[in-house]
Amino acid sequence: MGELLIVGSVAFDAIETPFGKTGKILGGAAPFIGLAASQFKAKSAIVSVVGDDFPQAYLDLLTDRNIDISGIEVVKGGKTFFWQGKYHNDLNSRDTLVTELNTLGDFTPVVPNDFKNADVVMLGNLHPNTQMSVINQMEERPKLIVLDTMNFWMDNTWDELMEVIKRIDVITINDEEARQLTEEYSLVKAAAKIQEMGPRYVVIKKGEHGALLFHKENIFFAPALPLEEVFDPTGAGDTFAGGFSGYLAETGNISFENMKNAIIHGSNLASFCVERFGTERMLELQKHEVEARLMQFRDLTQFNIELT
Numbered sequence: 001m002g003e004l005l006i007v008g009s010v011a012f013d014a015i016e017t018p019f020g021k022t023g024k025i026l027g028g029a030a031p032f033i034g035l036a037a038s039q040f041k042a043k044s045a046i047v048s049v050v051g052d053d054f055p056q057a058y059l060d061l062l063t064d065r066n067i068d069i070s071g072i073e074v075v076k077g078g079k080t081f082f083w084q085g086k087y088h089n090d091l092n093s094r095d096t097l098v099t100e101l102n103t104l105g106d107f108t109p110v111v112p113n114d115f116k117n118a119d120v121v122m123l124g125n126l127h128p129n130t131q132m133s134v135i136n137q138m139e140e141r142p143k144l145i146v147l148d149t150m151n152f153w154m155d156n157t158w159d160e161l162m163e164v165i166k167r168i169d170v171i172t173i174n175d176e177e178a179r180q181l182t183e184e185y186s187l188v189k190a191a192a193k194i195q196e197m198g199p200r201y202v203v204i205k206k207g208e209h210g211a212l213l214f215h216k217e218n219i220f221f222a223p224a225l226p227l228e229e230v231f232d233p234t235g236a237g238d239t240f241a242g243g244f245s246g247y248l249a250e251t252g253n254i255s256f257e258n259m260k261n262a263i264i265h266g267s268n269l270a271s272f273c274v275e276r277f278g279t280e281r282m283l284e285l286q287k288h289e290v291e292a293r294l295m296q297f298r299d300l301t302q303f304n305i306e307l308t
């Protein structure tokens with residue numbers, strides 16, 4: 001059984017979609033990553049920070065799923081990171097209405113001793129210096145370091161981002177961000193340029209249009225399952241990353257062939273995440289549902305063309 005170390009925000013989210021609106025609910029990249037990874041047999045831990053306004057019940061939801069939370073610092077008198085977003089009618093785009101960094105603003109991550117030799121490190125979307133600090137605390141070079149980032153860090157912390165990108169194996173970003181990172185419109189050219197920056201594997205997410213995996217001259221495409229109902233896309237990218245890294249931590253096999261399976265697992269789990277608000281769907285997800293949908297994924301892309 002491998003180990004997975006996750007660093008990312010733990011948050012209160014308030015979400016508005018065309019279907020409804022929530023108050024402050026459990027959010028942040030790390031819970032989405034952790035809940036997706038908990039579908040696999042890897043031992044996982046979260047490194048993050050919250051204030052003492054964060055309900056113990058939310059932390060219990062994570063420990064109930066065997067996620068080690070000893071690396072989540074609780075700051076006395078501090079306030080938890082808060083994010084509020086509103087989705088447009090097409091659900092593909094959203095406006096961020098509020099970002100209150102609070103305790104995340106001056107967060108210094110501390111990797112628990114038990115996870116300093118983790119096989120896989122999943123660096124959720126955070127300041128690149130925070131991501132770098134986690135890499136520097138590892139006792140041995142992990143088998144695989146996966147990094148998620150966003151346009152905000154490209155706009156504001158370009159040099160720091162370039163330094164951390166040099167030290168990772170896999171980057172997961174969306175198509176727009178890949179274009180911003182490289183100034184290339186073609187995603188094939190963009191992926192080649194990103195590989196020159198450091199990561200050997202590039203995952204480009206295209207929302208409801210699936211995800212692409214690039215490695216040298218190899219390309220793999222995984223569709224997103226066409227869903228009858230998309231309720232709230234928040235956390236889909238993090239859930240994808242959690243499924244991807246959790247599966248690789250469980251199997252310990254980081255070949256291109258196995259990464260194809262990891263992409264499918266990530267896409268499969270993300271398809272559940274969007275069915276309800278926040279983490280709701282992931283908290284009640286059953287193994288048999290996950291397996292049944294994996295079969296749907298297989299059927300979606302299987303065909304028998306005979307070449308004569």
Ligand code: AMP
Nearest residue numbers: 009011027028029083234235236237238
């Ligand atoms: P995603 O929908 O995959 O982009 O992830 C949404 C999650 O990211 C939400 O639960 C937010 O709490 C969290 N989030 C939003 N903005 C930030 C930020 N600037 N830093 C860290 N986490 C964030």
